Amino acid sequence: MSTFDPRVRIGSLTMTNPVGVASGTFGYGSEYEQLIDLSSLGALYTKAVTLEPRPGNNIPRIVETPAGMLNSIGLANVGSRGFTREKYPYLRDLPCSVIVNLAGSYIEDYCQTLEYLEEHAPLAGYEVNLSCPNVKCGGMALGTDPAQVAEVTRELRKRTKKPLIIKLSPNVTDITSIAKAAEEAGADAVSCINTLVGMLIDTKHKRPLLSTGTGGLSGPAILPVGLAAVYRVSQAVSIPVIGLGGIMEADHAIQYLLAGASAIQVGTANFVDPSATARILEGITDYARREGLASIQDFHQFLGRKAQL
Amino acid sequence: MSTFDPRVRIGSLTMTNPVGVASGTFGYGSEYEQLIDLSSLGALYTKAVTLEPRPGNNIPRIVETPAGMLNSIGLANVGSRGFTREKYPYLRDLPCSVIVNLAGSYIEDYCQTLEYLEEHAPLAGYEVNLSCPNVKCGGMALGTDPAQVAEVTRELRKRTKKPLIIKLSPNVTDITSIAKAAEEAGADAVSCINTLVGMLIDTKHKRPLLSTGTGGLSGPAILPVGLAAVYRVSQAVSIPVIGLGGIMEADHAIQYLLAGASAIQVGTANFVDPSATARILEGITDYARREGLASIQDFHQFLGRKAQL
Amino acid sequence: MHHLHATVIHNRPAARGYLSLRFSWPETSPVPKPGQFLTIRVSDSPVPLLRRPFAFSDTGDGWAEILYEKRGTATTLLGGLQQGDSLDLLGPLGNSFSPPREHRRPVLIGGGIGMGPVLYWSRILAAQGYRPLLIIGARDKGLIPDLDLPRGIDFLPATDDGSLGFHGTVVDCLVNYLENHPEAEHGNLELYSCGPNPMMRALHSWSRGQLPPAPLWVSMEQTMGCAVGACMGCVVKVHGEKPFARVCMEGPVFDSSLIDWEGVGHEYL
Amino acid sequence: MHHLHATVIHNRPAARGYLSLRFSWPETSPVPKPGQFLTIRVSDSPVPLLRRPFAFSDTGDGWAEILYEKRGTATTLLGGLQQGDSLDLLGPLGNSFSPPREHRRPVLIGGGIGMGPVLYWSRILAAQGYRPLLIIGARDKGLIPDLDLPRGIDFLPATDDGSLGFHGTVVDCLVNYLENHPEAEHGNLELYSCGPNPMMRALHSWSRGQLPPAPLWVSMEQTMGCAVGACMGCVVKVHGEKPFARVCMEGPVFDSSLIDWEGVGHEYL
Numbered sequence A, B: 001m002s003t004f005d006p007r008v009r010i011g012s013l014t015m016t017n018p019v020g021v022a023s024g025t026f027g028y029g030s031e032y033e034q035l036i037d038l039s040s041l042g043a044l045y046t047k048a049v050t051l052e053p054r055p056g057n058n059i060p061r062i063v064e065t066p067a068g069m070l071n072s073i074g075l076a077n078v079g080s081r082g083f084t085r086e087k088y089p090y091l092r093d094l095p096c097s098v099i100v101n102l103a104g105s106y107i108e109d110y111c112q113t114l115e116y117l118e119e120h121a122p123l124a125g126y127e128v129n130l131s132c133p134n135v136k137c138g139g140m141a142l143g144t145d146p147a148q149v150a151e152v153t154r155e156l157r158k159r160t161k162k163p164l165i166i167k168l169s170p171n172v173t174d175i176t177s178i179a180k181a182a183e184e185a186g187a188d189a190v191s192c193i194n195t196l197v198g199m200l201i202d203t204k205h206k207r208p209l210l211s212t213g214t215g216g217l218s219g220p221a222i223l224p225v226g227l228a229a230v231y232r233v234s235q236a237v238s239i240p241v242i243g244l245g246g247i248m249e250a251d252h253a254i255q256y257l258l259a260g261a262s263a264i265q266v267g268t269a270n271f272v273d274p275s276a277t278a279r280i281l282e283g284i285t286d287y288a289r290r291e292g293l294a295s296i297q298d299f300h301q302f303l304g305r306k307a308q309l
Numbered sequence C, D: 001m002h003h004l005h006a007t008v009i010h011n012r013p014a015a016r017g018y019l020s021l022r023f024s025w026p027e028t029s030p031v032p033k034p035g036q037f038l039t040i041r042v043s044d045s046p047v048p049l050l051r052r053p054f055a056f057s058d059t060g061d062g063w064a065e066i067l068y069e070k071r072g073t074a075t076t077l078l079g080g081l082q083q084g085d086s087l088d089l090l091g092p093l094g095n096s097f098s099p100p101r102e103h104r105r106p107v108l109i110g111g112g113i114g115m116g117p118v119l120y121w122s123r124i125l126a127a128q129g130y131r132p133l134l135i136i137g138a139r140d141k142g143l144i145p146d147l148d149l150p151r152g153i154d155f156l157p158a159t160d161d162g163s164l165g166f167h168g169t170v171v172d173c174l175v176n177y178l179e180n181h182p183e184a185e186h187g188n189l190e191l192y193s194c195g196p197n198p199m200m201r202a203l204h205s206w207s208r209g210q211l212p213p214a215p216l217w218v219s220m221e222q223t224m225g226c227a228v229g230a231c232m233g234c235v236v237k238v239h240g241e242k243p244f245a246r247v248c249m250e251g252p253v254f255d256s257s258l259i260d261w262e263g264v265g266h267e268y269l
């Protein structure tokens, strides 16, 4: 059994290990403090923070699908000031890297939110959610156009030296063009994937099962879609790729690392098994030792990841 | 219990009922003749036919995913001449509508294949697969660009009066723009969705589980994605929409009809349960009678399908 | 809140379509309070994926119990569990019923699978010396379990077809009771309810129409993602400065006047 | 080929990790031939999704049997079946072993889960008056079932660790047998094999090196979609004008010289 260094560098930040928890599935950490050891997380990505508070979408907001779930939470959050007041004091003291997930409708929103948080609630870095399929205005279009992705990235880059991670939507024709736009505009990493657009219909009541009609599909059903995205993006950019989508088991996470990811996020699986992250980290570590992989980079030699800088 | 007319009109063709079998999952019919009553099918969509024979991709070509499967068959088929010689005599005499699924790499291929079949192997209509994710050259780009979709549709429209169905890929940013392009260029219907790009990795051997790396994801896992696509497309075009993706049960098919589809196709479910089509047709009929829906159009009143011509 | 693996003690029919599942509950875990719930991961397979929430219907020495209805995939799988099988549980979750104020008389009204928590609450209240009135509504008598209730509970079944107890809805049953028991004045009651939204809504409307209106506590349901307050999935519409409240955190028990009954909509119950 | 619902007659351990599943097989369905297979839908759930293929290992009056290994999701679920349970089957599928030509002596070589079809074939051959030589290879003796073979079969187990029978591979076992039985000349044999690809490939290479080479039939495996020839999913690389042949239609039994052994690759066996 060889030794394995699980650390991951994203921009100026070193995460203690590659296993993070995905935005929107882990609240602001406190919700899970009784269930898992938060210091074992490589990173905690908060629920999206928007400039102003948002109530979120109407109910119902969740429905199960074959091996997955649809959600239309709709960025329900307390807003940047509420975040600073209510969530920041707790998050600041957490023994793991905390990345704030930013959302908004216009580029301006993102900039203002980031500026506000840089000043009032500085944490380890930012993940920029340009791709939430559950918000009508702006959000969707933003993340699907390379030029706009480049612009928002450039603007945010001007405003922070902290790790800036652009979160990619799978609901695009060519995810690699978006990833490249983010890289060229100065992103430190990209994360993919966000949820797929999906829908289910209640045939009894003849209406969608989500109040918003369509929603975001997550969970094991999308594992192959996330892997294909990470594989392609990893061959297109040389900044780190953070992989997610459907990870339930260590084997899934290892697939992402082999596909080119430098770190992974566990989303829906937190709902199903709150101890998923611990299990997954242990599985990755065992695998690396067994296979003689000394670092996360070593996972990338098999499937031709574009060389990292 | 009211009466229900299950017939569906696509262009000049009347299908006896809305339940068809999806291209690539039902061969050329003969493979299933011992298992189901082919006269009970609304339509049989053949495996893709290309101008020249194609061997298909290397093995392995199939792998199971959570509630789905990936395939990279790669348009393996006997070509237009082989089709005419070996498959046509059987298909011609079948007691159900037979739609030939056309594939190729360039617009020219599609035109030549259609011309050849119009002359030598005339069947009920054509479904144009512009969107197979398993063919490297051309195919992918073709189906993702509205201008090219319009062009291929226009060219094929010139060459046939038979129903022309454009099959849409879900791997695009805006499926409605593709559907509209097809409609404006003269398509009689669109069918959606084809498979999603997906991948799985064999962590033991550190390589993709499909020879081609990525492949096409089908099965229940993609049900919500297909439904969202059909719902959106149905609100964008007024030609009939044929829905597919993950249909295993009558309830799934009914969801598609409510979402705006005029007919549906059963794909992967044929592998799982060869009698799925019969079960599904029965379920649709029972539902229509119970709910007092007299025709397929009646399914469209609840979720705001764009009015049909 | 603990994530634990319990062992099935029994899993047996309680009424038509209802089963009672009793399982070990460790001393080291907090004792579940009436109104609280747990979530169960019913299988290791990705289908069904999400944990399913169930309210506690009773607890005892080293055990706890839920009463559930076979409805879909997960509850059908639950129905197959046998003594000795292992159960993946998360709980106790959510808030709980609070004792009646000012020595009001507790009136507990349950319908369908909402029976569990009010049964549990009636036992606890009886043990604390209250004399709860317990009304359980159902379509017919086959849907009302044989309840081995302790003394001190006034139990009134109400069936839609009159096959057991009062012939009519739970609201009519309560009205009828009050008419026949003039001493039990509305102003002296505290109402607790769990059941289908339409039932609780009817109870709320009726209760608001009384003078003075008695406090009514309702235990709400909503499809859940995390059940620990993280996902914002399980909300119900409420009056007040925030438009939504989470069933898993602020609930499941709410003051009925907080609930926006127009916005409850979703008739999954 | 029928789609039918059979009933489990027994499902019991046959060796370490192997089980034998016997089920009803209707008179009205074609009698499965050695080499043929069926597919089973192991659950109604979407996970596992695809039907799983298994070769017949025996048949009898109103029943048929498979021998299987618990490998993953589907086979683990199969392991839970009990007498009286219902089975969703599709079969018999594929081609079958053909009798030896020119009175050649049949030599049957099985390894791992490839045992099933050669066992069945050996019984049929013995019943037809042949004297098959049956070689079963395994890592150790725990992996070789107790075979209740009829008379007329020369059975040679071969284990990697020598814990039962010949100490070595099935090829070495065969070579050794031929050395000790000069009357059994290579030119007078017809070989049939089912097992891991590397084993069959080694057998093929060895056999091609003999003069004259004996015919070798191999039963191939490949992940299947439809199992009825429709999806083109289950192909193997072959020599000849078409580059691929379907295991479910042109196979599973192939003339080993038709197989492109370089292209078999995939080590899932």
Ligand SMILES: Cc1cc2nc3c(=O)[nH]c(=O)nc-3n(C[C@H](O)[C@H](O)[C@H](O)COP(=O)(O)OP(=O)(O)OC[C@H]3O[C@@H](n4cnc5c(N)ncnc54)[C@H](O)[C@@H]3O)c2cc1C
Binding pocket: A064, C037, C048, C050, C051, C052, C053, C054, C055, C056, C066, C067, C068, C069, C070, C071, C072, C073, C074, C075, C076, C113, C114, C116, C117, C220, C221, C222, C223, C224, C225, C247, C252, C268, C269
């Ligand atoms: C706080 C709370 C307490 C509950 N207590 C009980 C109880 O004591 N006994 C009992 O029988 N049931 C209870 N339920 C409801 C129970 O969770 C559902 O019956 C169960 O999840 C259905 O799962 P299924 O797979 O069998 O059905 P499904 O096939 O998933 O669905 C059947 C119906 O149940 C609803 N449902 C599905 N998932 C959920 C979910 N996660 N949360 C709520 N509803 C859902 C669906 O909308 C659907 O109409 C409670 C729910 C909540 C939120």
Ligand SMILES: Cc1cc2nc3c(=O)[nH]c(=O)nc-3n(C[C@H](O)[C@H](O)[C@H](O)COP(=O)(O)OP(=O)(O)OC[C@H]3O[C@@H](n4cnc5c(N)ncnc54)[C@H](O)[C@@H]3O)c2cc1C
Binding pocket: B064, D037, D048, D050, D051, D052, D053, D054, D055, D056, D066, D067, D068, D069, D070, D071, D072, D073, D074, D075, D076, D113, D114, D116, D117, D220, D221, D222, D223, D224, D225, D247, D252, D268, D269
């Ligand atoms: C013609 C044929 C005959 C077979 N006969 C037998 C038999 O007699 N006894 C027996 O134990 N097994 C037999 N197999 C293999 C058997 O189908 C697999 O072991 C089974 O599908 C594994 O399912 P699982 O869900 O338990 O494993 P999984 O978790 O799906 O996978 C375990 C392994 O089995 C392989 N596998 C998965 N699905 C298939 C599939 N559809 N076809 C082939 N391999 C697959 C995978 O590559 C993987 O390495 C046969 C396969 C074929 C093609």
Ligand SMILES: Cc1cc2nc3c(=O)[nH]c(=O)nc-3n(C[C@H](O)[C@H](O)[C@H](O)COP(=O)(O)O)c2cc1C
Binding pocket: A022, A023, A024, A025, A047, A048, A071, A073, A075, A101, A129, A132, A167, A193, A194, A195, A217, A218, A219, A220, A222, A244, A245, A246, A247, A265, A266, A267, A268, A269, C225, C231, C233
């Ligand atoms: C309930 C829920 C809420 C989510 N909210 C957010 C969010 O606020 N911001 C964001 O970037 N992604 C959000 N996501 C997407 C997840 O972070 C993740 O990208 C997606 O769920 C895929 O991963 P999974 O399959 O592991 O869940 C949310 C997902 C779920 C299920």
Ligand SMILES: Cc1cc2nc3c(=O)[nH]c(=O)nc-3n(C[C@H](O)[C@H](O)[C@H](O)COP(=O)(O)O)c2cc1C
Binding pocket: B022, B023, B024, B025, B047, B048, B071, B073, B075, B101, B129, B132, B167, B193, B194, B195, B217, B218, B219, B220, B222, B244, B245, B246, B247, B265, B266, B267, B268, B269, D225, D231, D233
């Ligand atoms: C094995 C396989 C082969 C396929 N081949 C074709 C094809 O040749 N042409 C085509 O248009 N679609 C093809 N498809 C896509 C299906 O027709 C269908 O669009 C897709 O599988 C989604 O439906 P499903 O989830 O019901 O299977 C194929 C699908 C599978 C699984």
Ligand code: FES
Binding pocket: C223, C224, C225, C226, C227, C228, C229, C230, C231, C232, C233, C234, C235, C246, C247, C248, C249
């Ligand atoms: S279920 Fe996630 S917040 Fe309540």
Ligand code: FES
Binding pocket: D223, D224, D225, D226, D227, D228, D229, D230, D231, D232, D233, D234, D235, D246, D247, D248, D249
């Ligand atoms: S499994 Fe479909 S062709 Fe063989």
